Amino acid sequence: MRRTVRRAGIVGTLALTAFFALAGPAAAHVEVEADTAQALAENVTLTFVSEAESTTAGFTQVRVVLPEGIAPGDVTLEEAPKGWKFKATADGYTVGGPEIATGTDGEHKIKVRQLPDARELAFKAVETYGDGKISRWIELPTGGAEPEEPAPVLKLKAAAAGATPVSPSPTASEPAAPTPSATEPASPAAASQAAADEKDEGSSTGLIVGGAVAALLALGGGAWWWLSRRRATSGAG
Incomplete structure (x- = not known):
């Protein structure tokens, strides 16, 4: 047994x-x-x-x-x-x-x-x-x-009465730097540089226009002197 x-x-x-x-x-x-x-x-x-x-x-x-x-x-x-x-x-x-x-x-x-x-x-x-x-x-x-x-x-057991989801947690990563907008105001340094560039551009344009006017006056004066001399020569003949 x-x-x-x-x-x-x-x-x-x-x-x-x-x-x-x-x-x-x-x-x-x-x-x-x-x-x-x-x-x-x-x-x-x-x-x-x-x-x-x-x-x-x-x-x-x-x-x-x-x-x-x-x-x-x-x-x-x-x-x-x-x-x-x-x-x-x-x-x-x-x-x-x-x-x-x-x-x-x-x-x-x-x-x-x-x-x-x-x-x-x-x-x-x-x-x-x-x-x-x-x-x-x-x-x-x-x-x-x-x-x-x-x-x-x-x-898991069923949720307690009245329990609701909480808001999403914030992300831990840093946000990327925003891309500058075309309408975004420029910084003071950039504005000063732009004004200086504009001034230089205006000065250059003024010099060019002035030179052109002077050249036209010189050509006009030369033409008037040449025509006057030609008339005097024809009268004397």
């Missing part, structure tokens, strides 16, 4: 081991939690945990692609491994720095200005190890099938 019970226990243990081994690839290796997992909640702290899988190197960086409704400017870093820095990207952010100890889970926390009005949020994550290995947890469920490298998903 004891031998039968013992065999049954061994079989059960092996069955559970096989079950978890088969279910392992579908388990999330990057997890996300929120202190307030509710749509339209404001100033929410999200905690990301990257499970260490490498036995030869530690994490050096985690890149997160933010879901629709959360802009990079709406996110700030709250906590990360020592020496790690936060940097916003076009579609999310990266947090990284010195390699952490091998076998140590990478954990960081961010604060989000406001969660969007959604039922769940998927945060695609890419992990980088010190030896160059990269793990991509970016797949989303399709057709009911569980992906092998699933992105971490945060499920």
